[in-house]
Amino acid sequence: MKFWNLSKKIFLTLVVASFTFYACKDYNDLDLQSNSGDADFTTVVAIGNSLTAGYQSSALFASAQKYSFPALVAAQSEGVQQFEQPLISDPGIGGRIGLDNNLTNPSPTQEEGSPTNTDLDRPYNNLGVPGAILADFLGQDLSASNTYAARKQANPFFDIVLRNFGETQAEEMAALNPTFVMFWLGNNDILGYVTSGGTTAYVPPANFQQLYDASMNAIAQTNADAVLYNIPDVTTIPYVFLLRSQLEQQGVISYNSTTQTYQLNTQQGPLTIYIETSDGTREMRANDLLLLTASSYFQSVQAGETPPPVSPNSPIPNNLVLDGPITSPPDGSSEIAQASGVVNAYNNTIANAASSNGWALVDINAAFSQIFQNFQQSGGSEGITQNGVTLTPVPGSLFSFDGIHPANRGHGVVANLTINAINSTYNANLKNLDISTIPQGFPVNN
Amino acid sequence: MRRILATVFLVCLCSASAYSSGFSIYEASVRANGMLGAFTAYADHASTIYYNPAGISGLEGLQVSGGATIIAPRSSFRGPFPSNTPYPGSQRKYEMKDENFVVPNFYATYQIKDRLSAGVGVYAPYGLGTEWDQNWVGRTEAIKTSVETIFVQPTVAYTLPDFGIGKVKVGAGLMIAAYGKVELTRAVENFAVQNDIFDLKGDLEKPAFGYNLGLLIQPSDKVTLGFTYRSKVKTEYSGDANFGDLPSSQFPNGVSGGTTLELPANWSAAINVKPMEDLSFELDYVWWGWSSYDELVIEFDQTIPAFGSDQLPSTRGYENSYQLRLGGEYKNAGVEGLDLRAGIAYDQTPLPTKYMDPTLPDSDRWLFSGGLSYDITQNFSIDAAYIFIRAKERTNRESLNGFHGVYNTYANLPSLGFTAKF
Numbered sequence: 043m044k045f046w047n048l049s050k051k052i053f054l055t056l057v058v059a060s061f062t063f064y065a066c067k068d069y070n071d072l073d074l075q076s077n078s079g080d081a082d083f084t085t086v087v088a089i090g091n092s093l094t095a096g097y098q099s100s101a102l103f104a105s106a107q108k109y110s111f112p113a114l115v116a117a118q119s120e121g122v123q124q125f126e127q128p129l130i131s132d133p134g135i136g137g138r139i140g141l142d143n144n145l146t147n148p149s150p151t152q153e154e155g156s157p158t159n160t161d162l163d164r165p166y167n168n169l170g171v172p173g174a175i176l177a178d179f180l181g182q183d184l185s186a187s188n189t190y191a192a193r194k195q196a197n198p199f200f201d202i203v204l205r206n207f208g209e210t211q212a213e214e215m216a217a218l219n220p221t222f223v224m225f226w227l228g229n230n231d232i233l234g235y236v237t238s239g240g241t242t243a244y245v246p247p248a249n250f251q252q253l254y255d256a257s258m259n260a261i262a263q264t265n266a267d268a269v270l271y272n273i274p275d276v277t278t279i280p281y282v283f284l285l286r287s288q289l290e291q292q293g294v295i296s297y298n299s300t301t302q303t304y305q306l307n308t309q310q311g312p313l314t315i316y317i318e319t320s321d322g323t324r325e326m327r328a329n330d331l332l333l334l335t336a337s338s339y340f341q342s343v344q345a346g347e348t349p350p351p352v353s354p355n356s357p358i359p360n361n362l363v364l365d366g367p368i369t370s371p372p373d374g375s376s377e378i379a380q381a382s383g384v385v386n387a388y389n390n391t392i393a394n395a396a397s398s399n400g401w402a403l404v405d406i407n408a409a410f411s412q413i414f415q416n417f418q419q420s421g422g423s424e425g426i427t428q429n430g431v432t433l434t435p436v437p438g439s440l441f442s443f444d445g446i447h448p449a450n451r452g453h454g455v456v457a458n459l460t461i462n463a464i465n466s467t468y469n470a471n472l473k474n475l476d477i478s479t480i481p482q483g484f485p486v487n488n
Numbered sequence: 489m490r491r492i493l494a495t496v497f498l499v500c501l502c503s504a505s506a507y508s509s510g511f512s513i514y515e516a517s518v519r520a521n522g523m524l525g526a527f528t529a530y531a532d533h534a535s536t537i538y539y540n541p542a543g544i545s546g547l548e549g550l551q552v553s554g555g556a557t558i559i560a561p562r563s564s565f566r567g568p569f570p571s572n573t574p575y576p577g578s579q580r581k582y583e584m585k586d587e588n589f590v591v592p593n594f595y596a597t598y599q600i601k602d603r604l605s606a607g608v609g610v611y612a613p614y615g616l617g618t619e620w621d622q623n624w625v626g627r628t629e630a631i632k633t634s635v636e637t638i639f640v641q642p643t644v645a646y647t648l649p650d651f652g653i654g655k656v657k658v659g660a661g662l663m664i665a666a667y668g669k670v671e672l673t674r675a676v677e678n679f680a681v682q683n684d685i686f687d688l689k690g691d692l693e694k695p696a697f698g699y700n701l702g703l704l705i706q707p708s709d710k711v712t713l714g715f716t717y718r719s720k721v722k723t724e725y726s727g728d729a730n731f732g733d734l735p736s737s738q739f740p741n742g743v744s745g746g747t748t749l750e751l752p753a754n755w756s757a758a759i760n761v762k763p764m765e766d767l768s769f770e771l772d773y774v775w776w777g778w779s780s781y782d783e784l785v786i787e788f789d790q791t792i793p794a795f796g797s798d799q800l801p802s803t804r805g806y807e808n809s810y811q812l813r814l815g816g817e818y819k820n821a822g823v824e825g826l827d828l829r830a831g832i833a834y835d836q837t838p839l840p841t842k843y844m845d846p847t848l849p850d851s852d853r854w855l856f857s858g859g860l861s862y863d864i865t866q867n868f869s870i871d872a873a874y875i876f877i878r879a880k881e882r883t884n885r886e887s888l889n890g891f892h893g894v895y896n897t898y899a900n901l902p903s904l905g906f907t908a909k910f
Contacts, residue, residue, distance in 0.1 A: 072894060075569075108576050108577070109574070109576060110576075113576040114574050114576055117574060119570065120569055120570055126578065132681070132682050133680075133682070143735045144735070145735055145737055457574075473571065475572060475573075476573055479574065480574055481628075481676075483677055483678065483679065484678075485680040486680065486734070
């Protein structure tokens, strides 16, 4: 009896002791080392389009979203406790362009992923909506036919990103009480014009300025600090500049400096190429660019399925060509001239907004133009070199396979530009990323 | 008897986990657990085959002991903190998956002659098991890491003729790594595919050998000095490497892979004092030669184009370390046949901060134990012990892989066993 009493006591002591130890999850508060300077990174919100969302290779998918530049930047501030994104399981939504097992033949997949981070009961920190234009931020109508409601209805990413926590990106941003906002909208306001070969209207710069100023007011009302991004020159993205030089390299077309026209190399010899422009059909000149979408057109021509564009009766369709200036000096009427005039006007608006609010500005336009210039001058071997890694402005390097959106390491470059801008504007000390440590993450569809 | 043993071990051959420094497991006996392994000079139990092989000399007749320790470690990671290497994800707390491991032990000793005894031990001196969520922020560092070993150790010991310095016993054992298994799993994000997880499962290729040597000196009835040396054991594992959906031109299908783990040499020096009948205290200093674990190299049977090599090395950078183990035992504590034990130990981690990663977030730790035995009959006792381990919170802002954060670990280790004398 005595033994049982004693052992009971001992047993109880052990049980009590083990429960005490078990409950002993004495986590200390984290001793965070603030490196955000005058900026407050407690709640970071990113506003934007597909670039901000981390869309790559024609799709929004988790393993690319993970390396979206807002996520990369947020992770560099020790104050950020949560940065949630509308993750979509691989291969994502959009028809991801992926490589095969031999890392060749990029082509879209039929498979789709589905949203995974759906239990979060508040708006996401990354509110980038692929396809969003500036007017979408505040939910404004551009015309009687181009309403926010119609755009939202037509683009499934609005529902995926916004869910039901607000009607617009601006409402959800405000609901999060942001302390810091990354804002990169406006690309699609001109990109639609560019990727359609000038057949879709751009948002006129005067409208853009109104929309942008209203957007800045909405951010200012939250008392958050911000970093703004301007719009890259459209001729610096591979979607616009790449195909012509690829076709030249492959010997499909060549430039004749005597006639100052591009020619299609046929069995009958080189024949002048005709393009359709909004001012009528004409010969393809030195400043005319072929959009990436024209590659299937050329395949079809070579297969004999489409009449070759060597006669004014069968020009390359307008929506596959971004025509450039043909007069010297340029009169500004060409598609490329119009697009770059619009981008410059947008960028003036953005720069003024940044300086009048005292916010940081990331000059993506200058950075990408420099990368493109390095690329052209080096004959395609240079671009941007960081941490021993050279990225050239082509798909599979700085860009993903859609030729518009940066790949993981391209996001790293944008993140480092952002970090530099934040550090200098806000006296902060965010660490740059080592680009070589970012996995390339090229999609493979298998 | 053999069939029973086989059954016991098949049941117990679950995973083992590291919860002393590095991936050693010093919990080789329920009785020793009660005194936190301060057992090198204790010697009065069959499990001395592990703690000090000299100790079996003098154990009368046939003695058998067996038991199992459940190791229930719990770890968390908070972070990641910024570094130049991006680990994008929310800075928050990530819990390691809850796993409970059963670590078996079994010993038998037989007194052949007065001075000469032989025995055999079966125990699991090394093991490790950590598993994090497949999608956690550190998935490229570690998802699942597991090492299991079972050693079998035939042992002989002899009491030397008296030559004037008290009773002197010597013993030696052949440590045979008879069973072993490793598993390494982590994500490779070079390509975006649905399953980007690299997995290597290897089994021990062939038994590996080492030895232990023991010395016990009893200058008086009240004092025993003990010394044990255990050699390193080089174990080689091989099995299948699987690269999920990663592109086969870079990560071929049907690859075999393997690795070598050099289980470190270690020694302990101990003093056991009996200030009075039924009461003893023991202090052990245990040294671990962990610097042998400076690199872990995975070797494949062919070149893996993505790695540009048939090897995947990673620096572990372990350093030699020590443990201080203090235990006490009070026999016939108020009740005839009831023995109480307690222990406390300090265990220095061999893992420098800069090499820390979530495969084994090791840190300096304090261990506390309590234990008891009760003699059901004169020849049969039940042993029980409980160990609680609290690892120091470890903040890492200097890891070479850039995966910075705060690790917390604690563990509960209940154990139950028996001791029989025939």
